[in-house]
Structure formats: C-alpha cells, structure tokens
Amino acid sequence: MEQYLFTLGGKIRCIRCNAMSKRTKTQCSAPAIKGKTKCRTHGGKSTGPKTNYGKVRCAQVNTVHGWETRQGRAVRGEAMKRLRQLEELGHFLGFISGQKIPGRKPA
Numbered sequence: 173m174e175q176y177l178f179t180l181g182g183k184i185r186c187i188r189c190n191a192m193s194k195r196t197k198t199q200c201s202a203p204a205i206k207g208k209t210k211c212r213t214h215g216g217k218s219t220g221p222k223t224n225y226g227k228v229r230c231a232q233v234n235t236v237h238g239w240e241t242r243q244g245r246a247v248r249g250e251a252m253k254r255l256r257q258l259e260e261l262g263h264f265l266g267f268i269s270g271q272k273i274p275g276r277k278p279a
C-alpha cells in the first residue's frame with residue numbers, strides 16, 4: 173500500500189488516501205485530506221457523530237465484543253489479588269505446595 177502520492181511532476185509529496193476499492197481491490201489514488209488518512213469521498217471530510225444518539229450508535233457499532241473493558245479489567249485484577257492472597261495463605265499454612273501463580277505480584 174502506497175503511503176505517499178507525488179504530484180506536479182514529483183515536486184509535491186502528499187499523503188495518499190488509504191481506502192481500498194471493494195470492486196477492483198486497489199488503493200484509492202486521490203490525495204488524503206490534510207491531517208487525515210482518507211480523501212473527501214472516502215470519509216476524510218467526516219467529523220464524526222455529533223448528536224448523543226449518533227455517538228451511542230457509533231460506540232455500539234465499533235464495540236467488537238465488549239469483553240475487555242476498564243471496569244472488567246479492574247474486577248479481574250481484584251479477583252486475582254484475592255486469589256494470590258489465598259494462595260499465599262495456603263502456602264503459609266501448608267495446604268498448598270508447588271509453584272505459585274506466575275506474573276507480577278500485586279502492590
């Protein structure tokens with residue numbers, strides 16, 4: 173995929189639109205809008221959703237699965253902290269032997 177486009181006999185170098193044609197499977201040959209990666213016909217002029225409804229709808233569409241969230245990571249981190257504490261207690265009292273859970277220890 174070409175990142176740059178040379179115009180005016182190679183004197184001007186600009187960012188090339190990185191949209192791919194569904195029909196011909198080739199890269200768009202238009203220059204991208206300044207500061208963007210797409211040309212005006214492939215969404216370069218888009219400024220994103222404006223209304224709350226549009227923002228919610230965009231978030232729903234762009235959420236692939238929703239399994240990995242900040243809240244989910246925090247809950248999992250707390251669960252792992254409790255599990256490590258139980259493991260430490262088990263090792264200390266002699267209930268558990270062998271290797272401990274690998275990885276970084278909680279602060």
Ligand SMILES: [Zn+2]
Binds near residue numbers: 201210
């Ligand atoms: Zn384009």
